[in-house]
Amino acid sequence: MKELMDFNFWEMIIRTTLAFAALLILARILGKKQLSQLTFFHYITGIAFGSIAAEMAGQTDVPFVDGLIALIWWAVLTLLMSYLSLKSAKFRVIVDDEPSIIIKDGVIMEKAMKKMRLHVDDLLMLLREQSIFSIQDVHYAVMETNGELSVMKKTAQQGATKQDVQAPVTLPKYMPSEVISDGKFVQKNLVELKITEEWVLKKLRKKGIDSVEKVFYAQIQTDGSLFTDLKKEDS
Incomplete structure (x- = not known):
């Protein structure tokens, strides 16, 4: 039993070391991107890449060579997709969307x-x-x-600030908040802002909007005005 445990221990050490080395080399070959630059395709590719390496390192019933072949082939497929994406705009849309x-x-x-x-x-x-x-x-x-x-x-909204032009600065009356979403009042925000549905409806009528159902999105502004975005008939 002790000999078997020793064998498994050293086998795991060797498999893990080799898997680590293979992953490091292939990762350098594939290139690097910042995490914020990863598209969904590259994200799931990285997860699959790490999963294959983990199987190589931790599963003794999986032949190491089989895992190494799978890891290398996955890297080749990833490189191929990246190459085709560079050469074809249409293919790039298929892989990474737009x-x-x-x-x-x-x-x-x-x-x-x-x-x-x-x-x-x-x-x-x-x-x-x-x-x-x-x-x-x-x-x-x-x-x-x-x-x-x-x-x-x-x-x-760009460029000079009020301080730059020495304009008077007044405190905002409201924090910009959503009051209508997809034709329905957002009751939680109405309560927090201490305004009523009738108050909002009066604002809508001043804009020539006679029904809240016609509004896709409405937001109260800092000065108490109402920004509205109406539903589109073809949406």
Whole structure:
């Protein structure tokens, strides 16, 4: 029994060392990308790559050579996909997808949102991470293939600050918050902002909107005005 345990111990040490060396060499051959630059394809490829190496190292019933062949072939397939992606734009779209515009001139692109299964709350979170609290401040927002959001602010929101031009600074009355989502009031935010549905409806009527069901998204602004994005008939 002791001899068997010693054999398994040294076998695991050797298998793990060889698997580690193979993984290191192949990883250097494949190249490197920052984690934030990884597309979904590269992400799952990396997981599969590590899983094969783990099987090689820890499973004694799996022949080491078989695992090494699988690891090398996986690396070859990954290199092939990367090469074809560099040579063909159409193939690159198949492998990595393509960026999607989800806000255009302050208007949410509902079709793009639905295609990516992205909720408005998720979009707002991504904007807040870039210190943007109002959708109407955004000229373009593009969802990149790595899942990050690239934003171009409207010209009026860029450049000089109020301090630069010595303009008077007033405290915001409200924090920009969602009050209507997909034709329904967001009751939690109404309560927190201490405003009523009737107050919002009056704001809508001033904009010529007679029904909350017609509104895809509405957000109260810092000055108490209401930003609205109507539903599209073809969405």
